[in-house]
Amino acid sequence: MPQIFPRSADMWLRLALLILFGGLVGLLIVVMVLDRSDYISRKGWVVRQPVPFSHEHHAGALKIDCRYCHDSVETSAVAGLPPTETCMSCHSQIWTGAEMLAPVRQSLAEDKPLRWNRVAELPDYVYFQHDVHVNAGVGCETCHGQVDTMPLMYRGEAFTMSWCLDCHQDPAPRLRPREAITAMGWSTELDRREVGQQLVKAHHIDTRHLTHCYTCHR
Incomplete structure (x- = not known):
């Protein structure tokens, strides 16, 4: 009976399976590392706010004690x-014209709360x-x-x-x-x-x- 596959076919099959297995293991490792990374947990990531509060x-x-605002x-x-009134308890007297505080003054004037991001x-x-x-x-x-x-x-x-x-x-x-x-x-x-x-x-x-x-x- 004539040989259907060349002698090297077994080697290529083994190599393909090895590459496939290695790829799957590598993908699993990448997923596990990514899942534990700060990219997923957002640890250390600054969240943008309507006002750059420091x-x-x-x-x-x-x-200022944490409980004054929270x-x-x-x-x-x-x-x-903190509601706008808490911010303005100070900023109605200091930094009254600061550009960065314009959203706070607008919030008070329009009686609309600031939308802080969690x-x-x-x-x-x-x-x-x-x-x-x-x-x-x-x-x-x-x-x-x-x-x-x-x-x-x-x-x-x-x-x-x-x-x-x-x-x-x-x-x-x-x-x-x-x-x-x-x-x-x-x-x-x-x-x-x-x-x-x-x-x-x-x-x-x-x-x-x-x-x-x-x-x-x-």
Whole structure:
């Protein structure tokens, strides 16, 4: 019987399968790396706003407490965004003619709120409450980074499920006294874990169910 395929056919088939397998593995690696990259999580990416608000200036240089603008962070699921009146409580007297503040003055004159763009945004299927975390001793910078060093606001953390679980599995070292919640760069000479464990007891935090699916997905 005559030979249908040349002797080299087996070699080419093996080479083609090897290339195909290598390509699939390479594609999988690329997808995994991309999924964990800042490009997907938006960590470190500046979000454009209607007004170039500087946390570095307001929270850093002027030492304005986070709660002055985010006034519902201790009592509500959402931290709250400042209404125009909050901005104008200062800027009706200082920097009154600044060009960059024109949208704020227009907002007040037209009685239309500024449309701030969310920086720290979670998917709709994630249940999150600011007041629960803040009152448990989770500082603002734990999730948002040291905003007092940000000329323009960007996402300080990736907000991935694994990042949240790291804290829920071992919250003690990440907790701080309530009076230090808004303090940027807070530190203590005491052992952080010991301080956190005391706060877990003081705030009656039930750590047994923090990693239950229902805690974050309802």
